[in-house]
Amino acid sequence: MPHHDTTALSGTIQHVFSHRFTLEADGAVHLADLGPKGAEAFPLAAGLQVTLEGERRPSEIKVTRIAAPGREPVEIHHKKPHHPGKPRRDAVHPDLALAAVTAAGWTPAGAPLRKPKHAEVLARRGDGAWTELHVDAAGTITRETAPDTEKWGPALA
Secondary structure (H helix, E strand, C coil), rough: CCCEEEEEEEEEEEEECCCCEEEEEEEEEEECCCCHHHHHHHHCCCCEEEEECCCCCCCCCEEEECCCCCCCCCCCCCCCCCCCCCCCCCCCCCCHHHHHHHHHCCCCCCCCCCCCCEEEEEECCCCCCEEEECCCCCCCEEEEEEHHHHHHHHHHC
């Protein structure tokens, strides 16, 4: 996870877009994000003088603390992003991959290699040729290819 620098600014809110806003400070305009819950805790309005602290990201400042004259400062905790479409590294358990390969009549050679969307298993049927099998998280063999000698090396001997 990238490290983001912390910044502190004081200025005037120029425009409000739900929980994001532009802040004019030090002769520049900055885009800042309170998050939906932060905007509930600290209502935003154009023309409001604020002091904020937050993590400077490439596109905006994720505000972690905001204050205005006559208001109590508000601490804001942003949830870490969750990417539901992004596969987890451990999506295919090695035991599942080995069980799927064995159930399909293959004899695996060693442990599977974990990939983001599948596991790769070196296996063969009887005395047949070695084959690289790709097994998905549902336990389905999705691909059969000739094994890469650099990847599987000694197991092919």
